[in-house]
Amino acid sequence: MEQKGGVLMQKYELGRLLGQGNFAKVYHARNLITGTSVAIKVFDKEKILKVGLVNQIKREVSVMRLIKHRRVVELYEVMASKTKIYFVMELAKGGELFNKVLKGRLEVNAARKYFQQLISAVDYCHSRGVCHRDLKPENILLDENENLMVSDFGLSALVESKRQDGLLHTTCGTPAYVAPEVINRKGYDGVKADIWSCGVILFVLLAGHLPFHDSNLMELYRKILKGKFKFPKWFAPDVRRLLSRILDPNPKTRISIAKIMKCSWFKVGLENPDITATENQELATLDADGIFEACENDGPPIAESKHELTKPCNLNAFAIISFSTGVDLSGMFQKTVSMKEMRFMSKKPASSIIFKLEEICKRLSLKVRKKDGGLLKMEGSKEGRKGTLGVDAEIFEITPHLHMVELRKSNGDTMEYQKLFTQDIRPALQGIVWTWLGEQPQQDQQHHEVVQEEHQPSHTA
């Protein structure tokens, strides 16, 4: 079965076989351009076509594109040949988490760390409207530093298709991780079903065995539907309480992720979130992009120290025209206008703009971390989904009486930033904004909705 040395699309050198499922084989591969190692999942196209799920898979792939979280295996690229479909994915170098459990149950602190990471990944995806629907040992992987990574997020079409094949049930008995309402095959809420599976996974990590287990499949289903399981005697009361709330067969009363995150057992050891490292990386790439070049203040230094700020950069005429919406082709690729950077013009002097920004910071309890050359770095006070929010505001001088201010996220979760921006920052700026750049009139946007079809991932199947 193992094959070496093949080159795919002149881009990936295929290596050894990493795993094999009903639908796909996973190979180790190397990107010949960048040299990085990846995993390539190879699907048989005919099988996929046969179950008629091509459109659903396409939709899911385009939703997955928006999922970027270090605890979720990233999907890099999708390719196809005549008979195969290839998913190029991030490689989890540490293999499956459950290889660890095979050697015996984990210590409480180790189990808790993995559970925290699992919940953080699942919570992030849910916030983007993406559910997993098939959380189980094969999908819980580790990176080279023994941190957890969830794979196959958002690709539930491939899960469903397994069911249609009837293969899932016969192979390894994984309904053990599936929520009761999924077994019932009623319409179900994917969010709640994922929470159930997380509970089963936590149980297995701590116990070294499954909460629901029976050699007879019907009997197993019965146990799951009733939520009948026993705690091993070494389970402490606090974790028992948590697990009973998660493994609640009624999805309506089952605990939410927000509540799990508030529970005292969960919070232990979280004061040092492991998020910071990636966020710093994210920052570094942003900087490398050179959003704006370092300010060249070639004019004579202004002889006043009243402001802590040096003079803002000058904006030349070509920079101004480069902001035209007519040169921004991104509209072709996406439905909603992205809010990566927002720019407004102001007729107020730089000092008033800064004063206003600082006032807003105070009100929203943002810290002003740095001020330099017209650049204000602001930071949130609370830990968010992807670390604390960072907002940069940069002021450019066009003429002494006309400034442009650019606002952008420098750190943290995009959705949290967008909420803060639209609900708080933008309305508060009203007094100093002359006009926002690149804004489309409202009625024009609606017109477009008709043309491009919407696909909202839904929680219910």
Add this chain to the structure above:
Amino acid sequence: MGCCCSTSKRTGTPGYEEPTVLASQTPCEYHDPSLNVTVSEVEALHELYKKLSNSIIEDNLIHREEFQLALFRNKNKKNLFADRIFDLFDLKRNGVIEFGEFVRSLGVFHPNAPLEDKITFAFRLYDLRQTGFIERGELKEMVLALLHESDLELSDDMIESIVDKTFSDADINGDGKIDQDEWKAFVSKHPSLIKNMTLPYLKDITLAFPSFVVRTEIEESDM
């Protein structure tokens, strides 16, 4: 792969070209074969192209109104820069953007495309009357267009001073117009000027518009 004598197997789509041929002809590849657009990327672009080129007139060709609709969500919105981009994409100058033109032109906007190409494309974009120079009048016209687009009204004095300042920095030999070399020098001093010549979306285009249809001969590694 990329055989030179391939005849188009699909006759239904005017302007449709073999993805394998195109994949080896995008601007990126001219400079560095390792940065070429893959066949899958071209297939994904075709998914996008199908959508854009049939949004108003179902003829698999992108008309100016369809281009404006895609950019502004409004088919009637005129914009100087969008018009220029359309004209630059329309290599054959026949009033529509064909698929081959679409792929080749977008190649410049790929994050991996050579900087040189992006600088040149921006120069041609701003050289409104295609004289080989960006003239002072053209720059002023473009500043006015941008201000108009955002409903900004500035006094003529103010606009003159903005244009003057930029010209005094960019027009090194002081002949009243910016040539290619001066433009290159100016961009290297202000790299953010060509930020809009890069579309990050092209990097994960196969995820944004997955296409599992392959009309082309791609070698199969039998697995």
